Amino acid sequence: GENVEQHPSTLSVQEGDSAVIKCTYSDSASNYFPWYKQELGKGPQLIIDIRSNVGEKKDQRIAVTLNKTAKHFSLHITETQPEDSAVYFCAASIGGYQKVTFGIGTKLQVIP
């Protein structure tokens, strides 16, 4: 089955700096890569996603890049703000919704 590795497990940045979280996947058939943000006491919430036919996608301060050859994908958050502090999960799946495999999560702390 699919295996998703995510690093770092914790990340501290100063407010205004950028944060990068990296993931790798094992199954070359995976074609959908979502990123979820989990705030304390809440369930994960989708923040951005990318499909395998796209190399990069941006949404305001958030961007995701995908390298299919290397089976790498990354989340980039620019101009970080304290409200960006949360746990971020990368994930991979074939098709989009079934058997989504998650990484272990990255706890991001933005220091004011």
Added chain:
Amino acid sequence: NAGVTQTPKFQVLKTGQSMTLQCAQDMNHEYMSWYRQDPGMGLRLIHYSVGAGITDQGEVPNGYNVSRSTTEDFPLRLLSAAPSQTSVYFCASSQLQGPPLHFGNGTRLTVT
């Protein structure tokens, strides 16, 4: 529109007791799933369903049963709780046509 609702929010069980974690969604989603979240292990899929009367196993199904008698509800049953089942459990749903997964706010279960 409440989204995905999980009850209870917290539960403490003794080893060997049984219980049912409830999950309901009001978005008419065909796909529903259960994940458990453990430190350092991310979110792992327990069971999932693509419609009423159809269920299948995920990555970690042992010790858990599910059924899907209606589109809205997808309960998770622990027949004989074990300390290894101490975890935070999340229910998630989606349209069959595609993502994203919508998560509930979780049930924190402790088995002593």
